[in-house]
Amino acid sequence: MRSGKCMKRWFLFSWGDLGICVVTLLCAAMVCMLLSPSSSNDGFACPIFVLAVLLISRLTDGYLFGLVASVVGVIAVNYAFTYPYGKINFTISGYPVTFLSFLAISLVTSALTTQIKQQERLRAENEKEKTRANLLRSVSHDIRTPLTSIVGSTSAILENPNISRQKQEELLNDVRNEAQWLIRIVENLLSVTRIGENGRAQITKREEAAEEVVGEAMRKFRKRFPDVEVSVQVPHELLMVPMDAILIEQVLSNLTENSVRHGKTTTRIEVSVQRDGKLARFCVRDNGCGIPLEQLGSLFDGTLKSSETASGDGKRDMGLGLTVCTTIVRAHGGFIDAKNLPGGGAEFSFCLPLSEEEDE
Incomplete structure (x- = not known):
C-alpha cells in the first residue's frame, strides 16, 4: 500500500505542471543562447539549467517533472551548448558527473518540496480542526446556558399554577431574552458557514x-x-x-x-x-x-x-x-x-x- 502511494507521488501529472516545466526549460535555453556569444567557454550553461531544474522541482508536484527536467537539461547542454555543437557526445570528460548531479539535485529538491507541501497541508488541516474544536466548545457552552434558563423558567410557571402575575412576567421576560440570545448564536454560526472552510472563497x-x-x-x-x-x-x-x-x-x-x-x-x-x-x-x-x-x-x-x-x-x-x-x-x-x-x-x-x- 505504501509502495503504491510512493509510485503515485513519483508520477504525479498535471497539464499545469507540464506547462511550468516547458516554459522554464525554454527560458533557460533562451538565456543560454543570449549568453553564448559573449562567453569564451561552455561552462556557463550548466548552472543555468541546474537553476531551471531547481525551479521546476519546487513549482511542480511529485518527482516526475524534476526528473524530466534533469534529463532534458543534460541533453540540451550537451547538444546545443557544448562543443561540438549540434551533436550529442556523452564521452566528454566530466559529463557522467554532470548527469548524476542533475539527477541528484532533481531528486533531493523534489523530495524536499513534496515534503514541505505535505507539511503545509497538514498544518492547514490542523488549523481547521482546531478552529472547529474551538467553535464547538464555545457553541456547546453558549447554547447550554440559555436552554437551561429557558427550561427552568418555563418549568417554574407550569409547576406553580399559583405563581403571581408579576413573577410570571419576570420569568417570561427571561425566556424571551434567552431565546433572543439563542437567535444571536445561530446568526453567528450562519456567518461562519457563509465564509466556508477556506476562510475566503464565499466572501x-x-x-x-x-x-x-x-x-x-x-x-x-x-x-x-x-x-x-x-x-x-x-x-x-x-x-x-x-x-x-x-x-x-x-x-x-x-x-x-x-x-x-x-x-x-x-x-x-x-x-x-x-x-x-x-x-x-x-x-x-x-x-x-x-x-x-x-x-x-x-x-x-x-x-x-x-x-x-x-x-x-x-x-x-x-x-x-x-x-x-x-x-x-x-x-x-x-x-x-x-x-x-x-x-x-x-x-x-x-x-x-x-x-x-x-x-x-
Missing part, C-alpha cells in the same frame, strides 16, 4: 458606505439595549469600503454586545470609523470595567474559556462571538485587535483594506 465584497453599515448595526443595537448611550463618529467624506456588509454588520453587533454584556458597568459606547492610510479602521469603545489582563492574549485565538459564577452556572463568554469576528475580518483581508483604555473601559478595533489589491 462577496462590494463597495459599501461605511457609515451606512455602522448606522444599521447601531440601529439594531439601540433596539436591544435602549438604556445604553451610543455615539457614532464617521468621516465627513463618504468612505467606501469593499466588504460583505451583512458580515461586517455582524462583527459590529458582536463587539457592541460584548461591550455591554462583559463590560458589566458599561453605560456608554462610542463607535467610529475612519480612514487610516490604505485601511478603514472601525473602533468600538466602552466605559465598562475593561478586559481582564489574563484574557487579552487569547481573545482572538478561539481558546478563551467560559467564566463561572459562584453558583457554578457558566456565564456567556466572549469565545464564539470574537471567534466569528476574527474569522470574518480575516476573510476580508483585515485584522482585529483589543486593548484597555487608560481611563477605564476597553477598545476593540478592526481594519479592512480599502482596495481589492490590498486584500490579495
